[in-house]
Amino acid sequence: DQQVKQNSPSLSVQEGRISILNCDYTNSMFDYFLWYKKYPAEGPTFLISISSIKDKNEDGRFTVFLNKSAKHLSLHIVPSQPGDSAVYFCAAKGWNSGGYQKVTFGIGTKLQVIP
Amino acid sequence: NAGVTQTPKFRVLKTGQSMTLLCAQDMNHEYMYWYRQDPGMGLRLIHYSVGEGTTAKGEVPDGYNVSRLKKQNFLLGLESAAPSQTSVYFCASSYGGDNQPQHFGDGTRLSIL
Numbered sequence: 001d002q003q004v005k006q007n008s009p010s011l012s013v014q015e016g017r018i019s020i021l022n023c024d025y026t027n028s029m030f031d032y033f034l035w036y037k038k039y040p041a042e043g044p045t046f047l048i049s050i051s052s053i054k055d056k057n058e059d060g061r062f063t064v065f066l067n068k069s070a071k072h073l074s075l076h077i078v079p080s081q082p083g084d085s086a087v088y089f090c091a092a093k094g095w096n097s098g099g100y101q102k103v104t105f106g107i108g109t110k111l112q113v114i115p
Numbered sequence: 116n117a118g119v120t121q122t123p124k125f126r127v128l129k130t131g132q133s134m135t136l137l138c139a140q141d142m143n144h145e146y147m148y149w150y151r152q153d154p155g156m157g158l159r160l161i162h163y164s165v166g167e168g169t170t171a172k173g174e175v176p177d178g179y180n181v182s183r184l185k186k187q188n189f190l191l192g193l194e195s196a197a198p199s200q201t202s203v204y205f206c207a208s209s210y211g212g213d214n215q216p217q218h219f220g221d222g223t224r225l226s227i228l
Contacts, residue, residue, distance in 0.1 A: 004157065032214045043119070043205055043219030044158070051214070089157065093214065100165065101213065105157035 003027045004092050006106035014114050019077040021109050023090030026071065030092035030104075035064060035075045038087045038108070047088075048075070080113045087111070117141055121206050121220035128196045128227050136191040136223050138206030144218070145211035147189035148173075149181060151202040152222075158205065164189055165211065196227045 005024045013019045021035075031052040036044035050057040050064045050073070057064050063076045077084055090106040122137045138147065145166050150158040150173075160173030164183040178200060180192045189208075193200060203224050207217040 002157075034216060036219075041221065043207075043221045045219065046216035049214065049216065100163070100171070103160070103217070105159075107155060107157045 002106075003030075004090055004104045004106040006088075006090055006109050008109050009107075010110040010112070012112045012114060013080045015082055016079045019075075019080045019084065019111055019113065021075040021077075021088050021090075021111065023073045023075075023106055024071060025073075025092050025104075027092070027094060027104075028071070030094040032093040032101075033064070033066060033073050034091045034093070034103075035062075036089040036091060036105075037084075038089065044089055077111075080111075082113045082115050085111055085113045119206055119208055119218050119220035121204075121223050123223060124221070125224045126226070128193075128225065130196060130198060130227060132196050133192070133194050134196065134225075135193075136204055136206075136225075138189045138191070138208075138220060140187055140189075140206075140208040140218070142208060142218065143186070144208035145186075146209045146215075146217075147183065148207040148209075148217065149179070149189065149191045150205045150207065151175065152205060153202050161191065161204075198227045201225060201227045 034049040035047045037047045038044040048062045066073045087108040089108045096102045119140045148163045149161040162181040167186040170181045182190045206220045209215040209217045
């Protein structure tokens with residue numbers, strides 16, 4: 001049972017245009033959300049995050065939007081650059097019964113930015 | 116500042132062999148984690164540690180053991196490797212406390228024949 005779903009395995013966007021990566025979650029107890037970026041043969045690197053008490057967080061070209069009622073978040077990249085070509089993982093945090101803030105990852109979306 | 120370093124980067128084992136994957140971090144992070152990544156699946160947590168001398172099971176702990184004898188190191192052991200353990204293994208670390216992002220190593224690609 002995937003609690004964090006990234007339904008688009010891949011996305012192609014022209015350089016300079018907007019990239020929109022989507023993520024849906026099912027567990028209403030998640031209270032913090034993150035996006036990680038991964039290049040081939042490297043580990044994921046933290047990109048941007050958002051708390052469940054907010055609906056938007058912006059960092060340069062990257063903006064994350066959260067719609068709690070729809071259990072949906074999205075990552076916008078504007079403008080997209082060829083160096084943004086990578087796999088993007090959505091992740092959600094929630095407290096488990098052991099007092100640990102468990103992180104659940106989606107399967108990732110591969111973004112290709114075409115020059 | 117190396118961040119999170121995983122050793123080895125690649126390894127091929129035969130079924131039944133044992134091995135240990137080493138993770139080292141130089142950021143003085145309290146928390147450390149071991150994940151596996153398989154095609155079509157997100158990163159799945161194997162074991163984690165919230166401090167030196169502590170370990171706990173994640174969502175897929177069977178067939179693995181871990182130890183955290185020093186704060187900077189987190190070891191993942193396979194006592195008797197099985198083909199189902201063929202995967203890419205990632206180690207991560209983070210500060211304790213709420214909502215701290217994890218810092219990942221570059222992964223270990225492990226094949227079990």
